[in-house]
Every structure is written in structure tokens, then in C-alpha cells.
Amino acid sequence: MYVDDENSNSDLTARVIPCLDVAYGRVVKGTNFKQLLDMGDPVELAKLYEQQGADELVFLDIKASVDGQESALEMVRQVACELSIPFAVGGGIKTLDDVHKFFHAGADKVTLNTMAVEKPALINEISTQYGSQSIVVAVDVNHEADGSLAIYTHGGSRRVDVDYHQWIQQVVDRGCGEILLTAMHKDGTGSGFDTDLLAKFGADFPVQVIASGGAKGPQDFLDAIHAGADAVLAAGLFHRGEYTVGEIKSFLIDNNIKIRKTGC
Amino acid sequence: MNALVGRSQTRVAVIDLNSGNLLSLQTAIEAAGCELKTVQKPDLKMLSDFDVLVMPGQGRFAYVMQQIKDLGWYDFLLEWVRNGKRLVGICVGMQVLFEGSDEDPEATGLGLFNGRCHKLQHPKTPMVGWAQLNSYKLTMKDQFAYFVNSYAITECPFGTAKVNYGSSFCAAVQRGNLYGFQFHPEKSGQFGRELIKHVCG
Numbered sequence: 001m002y003v004d005d006e007n008s009n010s011d012l013t014a015r016v017i018p019c020l021d022v023a024y025g026r027v028v029k030g031t032n033f034k035q036l037l038d039m040g041d042p043v044e045l046a047k048l049y050e051q052q053g054a055d056e057l058v059f060l061d062i063k064a065s066v067d068g069q070e071s072a073l074e075m076v077r078q079v080a081c082e083l084s085i086p087f088a089v090g091g092g093i094k095t096l097d098d099v100h101k102f103f104h105a106g107a108d109k110v111t112l113n114t115m116a117v118e119k120p121a122l123i124n125e126i127s128t129q130y131g132s133q134s135i136v137v138a139v140d141v142n143h144e145a146d147g148s149l150a151i152y153t154h155g156g157s158r159r160v161d162v163d164y165h166q167w168i169q170q171v172v173d174r175g176c177g178e179i180l181l182t183a184m185h186k187d188g189t190g191s192g193f194d195t196d197l198l199a200k201f202g203a204d205f206p207v208q209v210i211a212s213g214g215a216k217g218p219q220d221f222l223d224a225i226h227a228g229a230d231a232v233l234a235a236g237l238f239h240r241g242e243y244t245v246g247e248i249k250s251f252l253i254d255n256n257i258k259i260r261k262t263g264c
Numbered sequence: 265m266n267a268l269v270g271r272s273q274t275r276v277a278v279i280d281l282n283s284g285n286l287l288s289l290q291t292a293i294e295a296a297g298c299e300l301k302t303v304q305k306p307d308l309k310m311l312s313d314f315d316v317l318v319m320p321g322q323g324r325f326a327y328v329m330q331q332i333k334d335l336g337w338y339d340f341l342l343e344w345v346r347n348g349k350r351l352v353g354i355c356v357g358m359q360v361l362f363e364g365s366d367e368d369p370e371a372t373g374l375g376l377f378n379g380r381c382h383k384l385q386h387p388k389t390p391m392v393g394w395a396q397l398n399s400y401k402l403t404m405k406d407q408f409a410y411f412v413n414s415y416a417i418t419e420c421p422f423g424t425a426k427v428n429y430g431s432s433f434c435a436a437v438q439r440g441n442l443y444g445f446q447f448h449p450e451k452s453g454q455f456g457r458e459l460i461k462h463v464c465g
Contacts, residue, residue, distance in 0.1 A: 011395035106287040260408040
């Protein structure tokens, strides 16, 4: 769908999305969801990524329950005043009232993970009240040692008894607008996105799929889009300065992918 | 633009229809150097107090139209346009400038443009993301804009930008001082900021 072709019936571009995991007001990065490293100030990094050509940003407040919600809301307000691109926020959202607070602070979308599993009706409520475009469900999936696919919550720390395929169908039926698919077995490993998982969605899948987990270099982004991802998300390789968003996007453009060009 | 000559700052009123967050739009209008006020209800004094009226809209077509009526904007908007003053509708705020929408067939729009909104012909709706504008206008030509919509105006002789998503639709319309943008200029990066400066400044 994103191959640049004159006969295409869609002008939509594939999105490149830096993810900022926030804990205690700082951007952090862990390996396989553990061992947090300080990566900088969220507002400053957000501005930097916008300048580099990021199409959207995702902020995940991974210590939200410990840190308290007010600091997260203040960060969202600052980001909303500084950015002119859309952004999603997630972490610590438990009720429709929490969702309202984040939208009121200026977020464009909310991301649900733990609460989507624990209280799936919240997906319907958000979708009905704010529209499906406002809700992203973060599906953290892990390839278990026995070869099965397991769903995790609580920042990847708790395995839940939910069937992966049924869960994907359910979040779509309940009205989510996008799925943020994190392959936990790839996260932080630098072995590329899980293209096999992505390929199973197909071109007619009714919502957009954001690929996450495992990016090491430009080729991984290209492979994910070819496999069927609508957007590609990465954290560490941007935070560590290994690649700029612009470098990734230039590579994709050179490989005939429809990408939003900036700075021209 | 002649009416604005000699005034250093354009006076812009953003209509708050209780349909979503206005922070990004307000920030963008202020960054454009305009004097900004956010208003919930109209007042005939606004005809002389403001140069530009910006009407953002999120949510369903019928909800936005109901807010326009309940808050007393319906007749005021028609009067504003009759006076040749500038009105900028964004997203559903553009759609309600037309006669109606398949989203809520029983709801009647403002009818300032002829035509109706139809559902996008694409398996993935809403359309969420960036698309390159096909436009002859120098302010929009080949620029990338951020869209969030499931419905759109497919035909309009006053279309100034088009985009394909399943089929072609109007990304922007303009007739004199009446502007509509289906995309979100306030979320469309540097291009969007400059466009807001152009229509508000």
C-alpha cells in the first residue's frame, strides 16, 4: 500500500514514529523492558524528533503508576504547546476520566495496554466518545519458548491468559483505531521487526498496524513496511543517535516508499 | 485582504464547539502573530471586533451541527459570510459548510457550499496520517498534510486541493473568504503553521 506507484489509490504515507518511554519525567530505554537507562528530557527530545521529520510521537509513561499522573499531564501540556505534529500518550490510564484529562492537556491519541486487557469495555467507551482515531491499543506479544504467542501487560512484566489472535480481533471489534504491535522477543535486540507477525495482517485489515520492537537500522523499517506495517516505531536507535529520523526516511524514499518529506 | 491593511495584528476568533482540544490550534494562531480569542457563543459585536473566524470540528457531523445551533452560531455564521468576512472551517468544521453528510443523513449542514460528505472508500478507516496534497495553490502545492477522517467531500467546484484515499476527495476548498480544510493544519508541521499564517494573517 505504501509503495510509490502512479496507479495507487492511496496518497497516505507510511509513518516513522519515535517512541519516548518516560519514567520520573525523563526519557528512558530498557532492554526487553528492563534495565532503564536515562536518554534525556522528553520535551527537548520531542522537538528534536519533529525537526528531524518524525511523523508522530508516542509517549509511554512506563512508571505512571509509581510516578503519579499529574507530572505526566504537565509533560503532555508542554509537548502540545511545543509540537506541530500529532502525538499519542499512554501509561496509567484507568478510566474515561483519565482519557479526558490527557485529551484536555493536548494529546491527540491515547494508548491502552494493561487496561485494555483488564477492562476491554474502556476501548468501546473511548471509541464511542472520542472516535476510533483517538485510541491505540498497545499489544505486547511475546514468542514463548514453546513457540506460542503470549500477551503481556504491566509494561511487559505480566503474562495474561488471552489468546493472541482472538485479542487482535477483539480490540478491532471494540473500536480501536490503531494497533501498536510490540514484539517483546524482538524489543531491544536489534534483530529487526517481526515481519512474520506483520505479514499476517494483510492489506484489507481494517485498522492500521504500528510495528514496534527490534529495529536496528533502515533496512528493518523497509522490511516492516513491505511486510504490511502502516507505521514503524523505534526508540533506542533514535535516542542513542545511531540514526536520525531523517536518515531512516531518506532510505525509505530511496527505496520507493511513500513517505512525508520535510525540510524541502 | 484589503480590509486588513493598516492593522498590525489580525484579530482571530476560534469557535469552541465543545468538540475537542483547541490547544494546538490556539498555539498555531498565536505563533502566526494574530490576536486570538476563543469564543463559545456569538455576539453581533464580533462582526466589527474580529477579522477571521476559525471553526474547528471533531466528532460526528450531527454533533457539530447541533453544537452550532445550540450555542447560537447558525444565523451568526450565515450573517458573517453574507458580510464577506473570512471563515475557516477545519475537519468536520469544513464538512458542515456543506449541505449534509452520509454520516448523519438526517442532519442539515450550513449549506454555504453545495454537496455532501461521503464515506471514504478504503478498507482502513478512519484515514489517519499524512498525505501529499494535489493542489494548484502555491500555499499547498505538493505539501504533506495530516488527516483524521472517515468522511469527506468528494466533489466540489471550489476544491483547491485533492487527495486520494480509496478514491479522490477534496482536501481543501475556497470560495472568496470562505475556506475549508479537511486536514488539520495545526498538526501538519511547518507547512501547517505557514498555512495558518496565510489564512489568518
